[in-house]
Amino acid sequence: MRMKRLTERNYETSDGYYIRCSEHCNKDICDCGCEKFSQIVERMGTIEDILGDDYDIERLRELVEADRDGRCVVLPF
Secondary structure (H helix, E strand, C coil): CEEECCEEECCCCCCCEEEHHHHHCCHHHHCCCCCCHHHHHHHHHHHHHHHCCEEEHHHHHHHHHHHHCCCCCCCCC
16 A cells, blocks of 8 residues: 655754644644644654655565564665
């Protein structure tokens, strides 16, 4: 399954990320009040920076499982 980014880098403050759909969000309804929400968004943004703008989540799962099982080897260049 191909996935698109859910986060964007916050360019107004030059640090951190925001959820892309939040620009269309009614803040009164969407504010969950979760203390960890900003940490979750930051972590997701960092992961998406590593994966790129469009990634295959199933392929990523295969690679992680292969690495954990010792079936993934990085050859020297």
